[in-house]
Amino acid sequence: MDSFSLPPDSLFLGFDCSTQSLKATVLDSGLNVVKSEQIRFDSDLPHYNTKDGVFRDPSNNGRIVSPTLMWVEALDLVLERLSKLSLDFGKIAAVSGSGQQHGSVYWKKGSSTILSSLDPKRALVDQFGNAFSVKESPIWMDSSTTVQCGEIEDAVGGALELSRITGSRAHERYAGPQIRKIFQTQPEVYHDTERISVISTFMASLFIGSYACIDQTDGAGMNLMDIKQRVWSRIALEATAPGLEEKLGKLAPAHAIAGHIAPYYVKRLAPYSHNPFI
Numbered sequence: 001m002d003s004f005s006l007p008p009d010s011l012f013l014g015f016d017c018s019t020q021s022l023k024a025t026v027l028d029s030g031l032n033v034v035k036s037e038q039i040r041f042d043s044d045l046p047h048y049n050t051k052d053g054v055f056r057d058p059s060n061n062g063r064i065v066s067p068t069l070m071w072v073e074a075l076d077l078v079l080e081r082l083s084k085l086s087l088d089f090g091k092i093a094a095v096s097g098s099g100q101q102h103g104s105v106y107w108k109k110g111s112s113t114i115l116s117s118l119d120p121k122r123a124l125v126d127q128f129g130n131a132f133s134v135k136e137s138p139i140w141m142d143s144s145t146t147v148q149c150g151e152i153e154d155a156v157g158g159a160l161e162l163s164r165i166t167g168s169r170a171h172e173r174y175a176g177p178q179i180r181k182i183f184q185t186q187p188e189v190y191h192d193t194e195r196i197s198v199i200s201t202f203m204a205s206l207f208i209g210s211y212a213c214i215d216q217t218d219g220a221g222m223n224l225m226d227i228k229q230r231v232w233s234r235i236a237l238e239a240t241a242p243g244l245e246e247k248l249g250k251l252a253p254a255h256a257i258a259g260h261i262a263p264y265y266v267k268r269l270a271p272y273s274h275n276p277f278i
Contacts, residue, residue, distance in 0.1 A: 006093050015078075015097035017203050019066075019139065020053040022074040024082060026092070037081045039074040041066075054141060062143035062172070065136035068105055071199070073125040075206060079269070089269040095207060095261060099200035101221050103139035104175040106182065107195040107211070108132055115209050120267035124206065133192045137199070138178040145177035148184070152177060152223065155239035166236055167220055167227040176223035176240050183241035196247045198222070201258075209262030213252035225251065 011034060016023045020042070026035040039045070041053040048070045049055075057063035083089070111131040118127055138144075149170035153159045159169035170177055175198055183190040195211050204212035219225035219232070224240065226233040231251060237244045252258075 007091070009091055010093040011088070011091045013092050013095045015095070015203065017071060017074075017097065017099040017199060018053075019100050019141070022071065022078055024078045026082070026087060035082060035085050035087050037078050037085070039078050039081075041070055041074065044077065045070055045073055054139060055136065057144075060144055062146075063138070064141040064143070065138050066103070068132050068135060068137045068202075069125060069128060071203070072128050072206065073123075075203070076123045076125050079265075083269065083272045087272060089265075089272045097200065097203055099198070099203055100140055101198070101200075101218065102173045102175055102178075103137050103199040104178050105137050105197040105199065105202040106133045106189065106193045107197065109192055109194040111194065112211060115205060115211070115262075118209060118262060118264035120264050133189045134182065134186065138181075139199075140173045142178065143172040145172045145181045148177040148180040152180060152236070152239045156235050162223065162236070165226055165233050166223050167225075168223065170223050174221060174223045176236065179244065180240045190241060193247055195249060196244075204258045207261055207265070208259035209264060210259065211249055212258040213250050213256070214248060215252050215254045215256065217254045219251050224248070 006029075008029060010029055012027045014025050014027065021038050021040045023038040024036065025033060028034050041048065041050050048067050050066065050070065054064050054066050057065070108131055114127060114131050118124070149172055152170045153162050156162045156165065163169050175196075179196060197205060197211070198214055198218045200218055201212040201214050216225065216230050219230075220227055224232060224236050226236075232245050232248065
């Protein structure tokens with residue numbers, strides 16, 4: 001539907017997947033908050049046993065991760081709560097969101113099929129239990145990749161050269177060093193991974209039912225993108241892990257539309273849609 005011909009009562013749904021919670025806010029065309037819900041990971045999803053939304057690994061110095069499936073279940077729960085607030089999902093004209101930067105998600109081979117064939121009669125969490133090659137996602141707090149940072153810098157010609165290419169020297173919390181650590185310490189996991197997402201594009205992928213492109217603003221915080229050309233840096237990719245470009249997919253401008261909402265949500269939320277656009 002043309003954005004200039006949207007009904008005046010159109011609604012806009014935004015998400016923020018942060019370290020400790022998933023928040024959903026619904027705005028009207030005047031930017032007034034219509035509905036809002038928040039899932040606090042520790043208290044609302046206690047069975048994941050997180051503290052402040054994360055696991056701190058005492059046996060692996062600096063390793064801090066979050067259970068990937070927890071974010072999926074949080075999405076189930078926040079949509080359920082919004083439906084109980086009598087939100088008319090049929091009036092939602094656009095969905096957007098943000099996610100904590102730098103964390104990485106590892107999709108298992110075959111997961112694209114899961115994404116594209118979701119069953120609207122089942123919750124998301126029941127369908128993604130086997131979708132990830134590693135169950136816990138390293139996040140922005142992770143500082144266990146000091147060795148990998150040094151190796152990446154050495155491979156490209158030093159910290160200054162990596163900064164010239166990617167905008168910064170290697171940082172432990174960045175996805176590039178996280179990926180290299182997975183490749184080195186769990187090569188079978190890396191081999192079994194068909195796509196690597198950052199957290200924002202992971203959430204977008206859930207919504208569109210296919211792998212969303214990493215946008216250039218997230219790419220600039222991975223130690224992997226040529227910030228001048230806004231494309232993946234060949235030398236940085238090779239310094240990180242083999243065959244990495246295929247696993248990352250294409251970059252997209254920050255303003256690009258990720259895709260159309262997956263049929264799963266249209267069908268699953270149909271009982272709460274009184275004036276559907278579709």
